[in-house]
Amino acid sequence: MGADAVFRVEGLRKSFGQNEVLGGISLDLFAGEVTVLMGANGAGKSTLVKIVSGVYSHGGGTMQLAGKAFDPQTPAEAIRAGVVTVHQNINDGVVADLDVATNLTLDRLSGKGASLLFKPRNVRAEAKAVADRMGLAIDLKARVADLALADRQMVAIARALAHQPKVLILDEPTSSLSSAEADRLFALIDRLRAQGVAILYISHRMSDIRQLADRIVSMRDGAVSGVFDRKPLDYEGAVNAMLGRKIHLDRVVARSSAQAVFTAESLRIAPGAKPISMTLGTGEVVAITGLVGVGKTALAETLFGVRRPLAGTMHMDGKPYAPRSAREAIAAGAFLVAKDRAASGIVGGFNIERNISLPFLKRMSGFGVMKKRAERAVARRQIDELGIVCRSEKDELSALSGGNQQKVMVARWMSQASRLFILDEPFQGVDISARRDIAAKLRASADGRATLIFVTEIDEALETADRILVMSEHTIVGEHRNADVDLDRLLAEVAGGPLHSAA
Amino acid sequence: MMRDYAIRYGFIVLLVGLIAYFAIAADGFVSPQSAVFIFQSVAITGVLALGVTATLVVGGFDLSIGSVATSAMMAASYAMVVLEQNAIVAVIACLVIGVIVGLINGWLIVYMRVPDLLATLGMMFLLLGLQRIPTEGRSIATGMTMPDGSVANGKFSEAFLALGRHRIDFFIPNLIPVSVVVLIVLAVLIWFFLEYTRFGRMMYAVGSNERAAELAGAPVKAYKIWAYVISGVFASIGGILLAARLGRGDIASGNNLLLDAVAAALIGYAVLGAAKPNAFGTAVGAVFVGVLLQGLTMMNAPYYTQDFVKGAVLVVALVFTFALSGRGKR
Numbered sequence: 001m002g003a004d005a006v007f008r009v010e011g012l013r014k015s016f017g018q019n020e021v022l023g024g025i026s027l028d029l030f031a032g033e034v035t036v037l038m039g040a041n042g043a044g045k046s047t048l049v050k051i052v053s054g055v056y057s058h059g060g061g062t063m064q065l066a067g068k069a070f071d072p073q074t075p076a077e078a079i080r081a082g083v084v085t086v087h088q089n090i091n092d093g094v095v096a097d098l099d100v101a102t103n104l105t106l107d108r109l110s111g112k113g114a115s116l117l118f119k120p121r122n123v124r125a126e127a128k129a130v131a132d133r134m135g136l137a138i139d140l141k142a143r144v145a146d147l148a149l150a151d152r153q154m155v156a157i158a159r160a161l162a163h164q165p166k167v168l169i170l171d172e173p174t175s176s177l178s179s180a181e182a183d184r185l186f187a188l189i190d191r192l193r194a195q196g197v198a199i200l201y202i203s204h205r206m207s208d209i210r211q212l213a214d215r216i217v218s219m220r221d222g223a224v225s226g227v228f229d230r231k232p233l234d235y236e237g238a239v240n241a242m243l244g245r246k247i248h249l250d251r252v253v254a255r256s257s258a259q260a261v262f263t264a265e266s267l268r269i270a271p272g273a274k275p276i277s278m279t280l281g282t283g284e285v286v287a288i289t290g291l292v293g294v295g296k297t298a299l300a301e302t303l304f305g306v307r308r309p310l311a312g313t314m315h316m317d318g319k320p321y322a323p324r325s326a327r328e329a330i331a332a333g334a335f336l337v338a339k340d341r342a343a344s345g346i347v348g349g350f351n352i353e354r355n356i357s358l359p360f361l362k363r364m365s366g367f368g369v370m371k372k373r374a375e376r377a378v379a380r381r382q383i384d385e386l387g388i389v390c391r392s393e394k395d396e397l398s399a400l401s402g403g404n405q406q407k408v409m410v411a412r413w414m415s416q417a418s419r420l421f422i423l424d425e426p427f428q429g430v431d432i433s434a435r436r437d438i439a440a441k442l443r444a445s446a447d448g449r450a451t452l453i454f455v456t457e458i459d460e461a462l463e464t465a466d467r468i469l470v471m472s473e474h475t476i477v478g479e480h481r482n483a484d485v486d487l488d489r490l491l492a493e494v495a496g497g498p499l500h501s502a503a
Numbered sequence: 504m505m506r507d508y509a510i511r512y513g514f515i516v517l518l519v520g521l522i523a524y525f526a527i528a529a530d531g532f533v534s535p536q537s538a539v540f541i542f543q544s545v546a547i548t549g550v551l552a553l554g555v556t557a558t559l560v561v562g563g564f565d566l567s568i569g570s571v572a573t574s575a576m577m578a579a580s581y582a583m584v585v586l587e588q589n590a591i592v593a594v595i596a597c598l599v600i601g602v603i604v605g606l607i608n609g610w611l612i613v614y615m616r617v618p619d620l621l622a623t624l625g626m627m628f629l630l631l632g633l634q635r636i637p638t639e640g641r642s643i644a645t646g647m648t649m650p651d652g653s654v655a656n657g658k659f660s661e662a663f664l665a666l667g668r669h670r671i672d673f674f675i676p677n678l679i680p681v682s683v684v685v686l687i688v689l690a691v692l693i694w695f696f697l698e699y700t701r702f703g704r705m706m707y708a709v710g711s712n713e714r715a716a717e718l719a720g721a722p723v724k725a726y727k728i729w730a731y732v733i734s735g736v737f738a739s740i741g742g743i744l745l746a747a748r749l750g751r752g753d754i755a756s757g758n759n760l761l762l763d764a765v766a767a768a769l770i771g772y773a774v775l776g777a778a779k780p781n782a783f784g785t786a787v788g789a790v791f792v793g794v795l796l797q798g799l800t801m802m803n804a805p806y807y808t809q810d811f812v813k814g815a816v817l818v819v820a821l822v823f824t825f826a827l828s829g830r831g832k833r
Binding site: 304306325326327329330331336338343344345346347348349350354358359361362364365368369370412 | 699700701702704705707708710711712714715716717718719720721722779
């Protein structure tokens with residue numbers, strides 16, 4: 001590793017208002033190496049990428065490219081200097097309605113020296129040169145919209161490579177690819193590595209990381225929390241550095257449950273994934289943890305009827321349970337506090353009271369007419385119980401803090417009794433005190449139902465659950481009673497270590 | 504605080520001010536007959552506007568209402584004049600057309616994923632053409648010659664014409680036309696439905712955050728289709744009233760129905776600072792347009808200024824809704 005870095009970032013800072021997102025990041029990229037950047041949501045990865053690619057300006061620190069100062073003011077400037085980024089959303093990188101050849105040469109349509117007329121023959125010749133250079137076997141006349149996702153991704157990358165970059169940044173490139181498609185991408189990355197391109201690869205997928213990484217840099221809370229470059233790479237260490245480990249002052253007293261409420265038998269939620277079997281008991285709080293993209297949300301949605309399992313059966317209270325919609329799941333007593341409250345929870349035009357009553361309008365109406373007094377009483381009780389800070393139940397949700405908005409979402413589903421209460425990332429974008437309130441309320445009210453929470457942060461699982469299940473590659477790979485958790489084993493499972501038989 | 508009041512009551516104040524102005528400036532503006540005339544002039548557009556409000560509530564839009572109304576008018580005329588059926592058959596035929604068009608619109612939008620504006624625009628053109636096919640583009644009136652050379656001898660039944668022409672005694676004899684009663688009844692119905700029933704509540708939820716509504720167990724697709732059915736049925740009721748008022752199936756009538764109805768519904772956003780589609784606002788919006796036009800007519804403003812004034816009012820109302828209340832981001 002004696003060589004000088006091609007690209008060097010030192011002490012990079014960035015704040016949005018009061019909120020410091022990057023607190024002095026330093027990062028080196030070397031020619032012919034794949035550096036993997038890991039970090040949980042909100043760690044600052046995207047911000048870093050946006051600064052490097054010229055989308056954001058930085059608030060301190062320096063960047064150097066091949067020994068020269070590098071400070072792009074626009075994305076175009078970064079590309080011209082040789083730092084090329086393929087963003088996470090594939091469709092941002094291609095124009096769907098144009099053909100492949102035009103896409104590959106799009107950047108030459110404008111700017112200095114572009115000719116006034118569009119010459120299809122020249123375009124095709126140039127595009128062919130670009131495609132050949134990276135061994136792209138795609139019909140150049142095909143419309144991008146007609147291509148498979150992986151091919152589109154290849155076009156986006158090929159388009160980036162037409163600039164002959166020194167540094168290539170790939171932001172979660174496999175998040176929407178199948179494993180066969182991903183293999184093609186990896187072959188391409190190997191080729192680029194051999195050509196001496198410095199690659200920054202951002203991903204959560206441990207299998208990708210194991211296959212590609214020459215070095216791993218972990219980020220947490222806007223700072224680099226670990227650099228791993230000694231072979232063999234310490235994957236568990238990298239995951240640990242990314243998730244962090246704090247001292248837990250308020251560890252829970254783990255309960256165990258005798259009576260099963262919900263069981264899943266050989267449930268398969270993704271093609272090629274190992275089946276999942278689990279039993280959730282009455283009165284217990286079970287946390288499922290795992291990195292982003294391992295299928296936590298897919299499992300939550302399967303249990304809630306929004307998604308159909310590929311195979312396997314479920315039972316609720318001993319009766320077969322195969323919901324085909326959220327409606328059927330709710331009727332059977334399974335409730336879900338969905339991930340990302342802004343997109344899938346909050347009804348913006350409704351006040352607190354109406355947001356809480358939303359799923360239970362039928363129970364709060366007679367002959368279809370709303371019983372407003374009953375509705376208000378329920379809302380007031382929930383505001384009291386969860387300690388929602390507001391002026392009254394008539395407040396709009398936009399007036400509440402993130403933590404209080406989340407409390408309203410939890411209150412919505414706690415306002416009626418459930419058999420299986422599922423919460424997907426209930427602590428996302430929630431301040432610490434609201435998080436404590438919600439966790440305490442979940443535990444205090446856990447009797448009479450099974451509670452299942454999906455969290456990426458291991459801390460949140462340790463603070464809330466009686467039992468912790470670990471997910472990796474769309475299946476459950478480990479189980480821990482939250483009494484004397486073997487954290488090393490847990491982290492190894494999160495990092496996708498040797499597979500134990502499913503719990 | 505001033506701003507809150509301006510947003511909340513601004514449009515009502517504007518309406519009251521307008522009435523006060525016309526009362527002073529135009530002789531005979533303030534009289535029961537004048538008030539009834541205003542209501543009568545907006546009865547049909549008002550009914551259509553109430554229907555389109557339902558689609559706006561679920562986050563959709565229905566551009567086909569105008570042509571549904573004229574299709575219903577032509578169908579009623581055809582049923583009575585050509586097929587020599589009675590009023591009940593004619594009314595049922597119209598309502599069936601409204602239901603079918605609503606179902607097709609809903610199906611196109613929900614299952615075929617055609618954007619609402621485009622689906623209903625297509626339906627609008629389709630109906631504009633379809634309603635002319637049976638008579639090969641002729642208007643329908645008693646004694647007309649059919650394409651095959653025969654003469655249509657049926658006529659509008661008295662009971663049907665009464666829907667458009669009969670006036671009910673209300674303190675003053677023969678004061679209130681049936682169409683105004685229909686408007687008021689439908690307005691109250693849809694208002695109660697949207698504000699006080701769980702179905703109306705869920706429709707608002709669907710319009711505001713479809714995914715949240717779905718995850719709360721709402722059959723989102725069904726709600727959306729129902730909204731278009733409501734819109735279609737209201738439009739066909741508007742068509743019945745139009746046929747009853749004209750007494751013939753006039754292919755040239757109903758040109759302004761769509762734009763006037765949409766204007767009323769959108770003006771309704773600004774009423775009481777609702778910043779969302781609502782039945783009460785739509786009714787006020789329709790009356791607002793009616794007052795404006797009646798006043799201008801009584802002051803001898805030329806007819807061609809009417810569209811300009813309507814457009815200007817709509818733009819002002821939209822500014823009230825989106826810029827001032829800052830809640831435009833739906």
